[in-house]
Amino acid sequence: MDQQFSLFARMGKDLPLTVLHELIRELLVGRVMTSDVLSLTSDTSMQEVKDLMREHRISGLPIVDEGELVGIVSVQDLIHALEQQALERPVADFMTANPFTVHLKEPVVEALRKLESTGVGRLLVVDDHDKLAGILTKGDIVAGLLTALQELYNEAEALQLKRRPSYFFEALESDDTSLTLRYRVHFGDFTLGGQASARIKQALLQIGATPQLARRVAIATYEAEINLIIHTDDGGSIVAEIHPTQITVIAHDAGPGIPDIELARRAGYSTASEIAREMGFGAGMGLVNINRCTDDLNIWSAVGVGTRLEMMFNVPPEEVTVKN
């Protein structure tokens, strides 16, 4: 039990209750029942019932005569026979006739309801012709649910693996594959500001980048995007090139250009407008933060021409080497 739940912990997820709710509705009785069932005829003696129960460590046995399910005998019935010192009598005298059954194509939730409402410990499972197909206890249901959860976990893990960047890029054959995302950023547009960065982050997560890498790229790109909104004449563009081992994000604009890049890189230096400050920016920390988030940073700028900010991020090796 513990082991199963730790599987979900390893996935970084709580086991959601809805998963169990769905499972007991989807899972069919036929999949979780014990199908290799020992059965007896109604003329078997209670002595034999006692021996079989002890030998096979079972607490209930279905009674089948000429292929027809006629009853069930439980430990309770055996106790009655023992009390009456009547072990030589046939099981027909002690069994419960017309036992509770469940169809093998019914969902587990139905079986649970029947177990609950009747108070019996086991249900006999029948097929389309009302023939005995198996036996179902609460234990079978728990075991079946755990197996189904394990399968779900394996599927999720396989999916996770497929979503890693290596897998994504391996599926596309070329000498050098990369994915390029381009965005236009408008000057003064604080409402849409951050959208390009948000989409780059989502794309990275989608192709399987770690949250840490996606976050690092997103923060640096967001600072650059805000710079385009605050400091340019006419906005600019953001181009993200995603390579299996490196991500490059270029923020480019056509002016006004930075007169003194060294000064601009200094913490606290700002030329931001009042409106930019109102939006929570312009504290002179943009380039400082970008520098912290990137593995390599190149700034090229000329007054009256424009600025090009090139941010490089290395993809940690484990993200590109993981294979099945």
Added chain:
Amino acid sequence: MKTNEIVAAITGKLVIPPAMDIDLNCGFGSDLMSDVLIFARPQMLLITGLTNVQAVRTAEMADIPAIIFVRGKQPQPEVLELAEEIGIGIILSAYTMYETCGLLYQAGLPALGKIETVQ
């Protein structure tokens, strides 16, 4: 600290529940988004008086699960829409920044501790 504990500590109003009710492990109060971007940690609560879309965008970039807007400020509908779309929790506090932070600190939400000088 869970969302409901945070709301209770500041007698605030939860207007958008976070997509996942993550246990928040520290708080950071600032109206400067650049500072938030520098100091943010995943699972951090942002406390701010800046009620525009950039506060929500900043939270999105920095993996911040929830934001408290202080000083009784009511954010514009587009701010709430964006937060809901991304899944970032929004809590409103009638207290000032100082008092909101004080109440949360008192209730046991840790801070970041001493910050190394940023150059």
